[in-house]
Amino acid sequence: MKRILLLILFFIVAGVNAQININIGAANVGTAPVSSFFSYSYVQQIYPKQEINANTAGNITGLTFYVDPSSTLTESSNWTVYLGHTSKTAFSSGTDWIPAAQLTQVFTGTITRNNNKVQVVFTMPFAYNNVDNLVVAAKENSPNIDINNFDEAFHVYSHISNSTLYYKGDRSVVDISAPPGGIRADYKSAITISGLTSSAGPACPFIMYPANNTQNVSLSPNITWFPVSGADSYKVSIGTSPGSVNVVNQQVVSGTAFSPSAALATGTTYYLKITAVSANVESSGCSEFMFKTVPAIPANDACSGAFLASVFPYSYTQDDAVSTTNNSGNISVCTSNGDTGMNDGTWFKLAGDGSQYTIKVAMPSGSSFDPQIGVYSGSCSNLSCTGTVDNGGGGAAETLTITTVSGIDYFINVGAYDDTTDAPENTFTITVTKL
The missing domain is CATH 2.60.120.380 (Jelly Rolls)
Structure with missing residues (x-):
């Protein structure tokens, strides 16, 4: 009997741990995963593999989205949800939808709100390959709208530019095989992905500036990156050869920006690596970026x-x-x-x-x-x-x-x-x- 109880407890704990939380403490609202302020909407969001930070491929069994406490969803509860794989990290235009043929329907029906959460449990698991980026698409099919203080109801967080593409209108339910032109956004839904297990360490940060292979970088650059969900600090390393730390060696930073204390050399190639730290565990496998500083003042400047x-x-x-x-x-x-x-x-x-x-x-x-x-x-x-x-x-x-x-x-x-x-x-x- 004890063995059976322990086994049941093991599976319960494993089930709870088999989920990945991405910025679930976000407080801003936006048009994702659906719009509550228009009759109909269709939204696609891209979550990069690096951000998901799963330890292995696996079956996604559901998604949880987070609702602002002051919002209602009475008239915005008829959803169809799709998942898919993509190599994209952003949408190039308002018509750059990921084709319906690349998406798998995982849910259709009425969602319910519980403790400021909307939990979407899939009818069939989605096999995520942990190689590509994940597309989360949702269509809202109700003809009416919810009037909320902030217009939209769901919590979102800022991330890669144009990583969300949405359409919202009042004419008709969207045909995802031929969606109308939409609007791109620089945010995504705060989300819990059920069925995947996170890597032991936090995700690697996305470096905003300088981008990889950027030329003519200032001698005192303001290096910036997106915050990593769950990270309590970051480590910055800069060197003049691949893998080196002879300029900045694992500098601990509490925020998401850093400038070297001494000016960099002119016309020099540098190698930058940033890792995230959560509960003394550091992210692993983070890519090294390369950038080159501005050249010296020209001899014919005057x-x-x-x-x-x-x-x-x-x-x-x-x-x-x-x-x-x-x-x-x-x-x-x-x-x-x-x-x-x-x-x-x-x-x-x-x-x-x-x-x-x-x-x-x-x-x-x-x-x-x-x-x-x-x-x-x-x-x-x-x-x-x-x-x-x-x-x-x-x-x-x-x-x-x-x-x-x-x-x-x-x-x-x-x-x-x-x-x-x-x-x-x-x-x-x-x-x-x-x-």
Whole structure:
């Protein structure tokens, strides 16, 4: 008899432990898993494998969602719930629904609220592979609405941008094989996933900034990440080679942001790893991110350091322009298209010989840098306007032709178009052709 009772107790405990809680203490409300404020809704949410943090593949037997205590669900209780696998972590647009063919219906019927919870028990378990991310989709089919203080009823938490896609309206029940255009959200439902067992340690944090392989990161970056459900602290490590901690070694952080106490080196590749800690247990298997800091200030940052164009056609790719300093401020010697000046960017120089020269500045594909060309004669301490051009927008090339005078030096400035603020420069290629 004792053995039977112990066995029953074991299965009860195992059943209670076979669940994963994700941010169930969240207090904000949002349109997920359904909308209570519109007659009909359809919502898809993506929970990444990393966030679920299951110790192995298994059968999901139900979901629990958390209701704001002040809300009612009387008219929003007719649900159909689906689960699925996906490689996506976010929705790319308002029509980027995960196809119905990739979803499995796990529940349909009337849900009930109990102690500010809605527990959805599946009619058939869903086999989660613990390889892909999990899609949780729910459709609300009642024709009426609930009037709540906060409009929506369910608790949500902030997470990866566009990780939820929802539609809500009053016309008709949504056909999930052809859903209408929806709205993306940066939050998800606080949720309990029944049937899966969590890994021994907390989940690995999602790093918000810097993203993996980010270039031109500040020398004093504000490193941020999403909070991990159940974590009480985090550890940050930074090194200059994979797996190293020679810059920051397992720094304990209580919040979700960190800046190194000493400035990082210019033009250097760093390796970043962040783990979560819960009850002295640290998350394992967390990925290492790589980022590169801004380059050193360009040698031709100031007019006095202008690069000499002496052999034509002259071409130079300025890939460190992001670190220009704007020196003494914007240059107001020339005006163009209503602008009263331009940023002090990087400088080039040519000696006048009576010939015409065409100066072209072009950006790499995909660039949003909006350059202006300013050409001046005289000396760095006494510039006179020869010409300027700012005809295009971000990513567009600029071209200017000038006629030189023998014995006169000409200084070419390539800077951001803005005439009042220090807008950032970026990579460009300047070509000077003698006509």
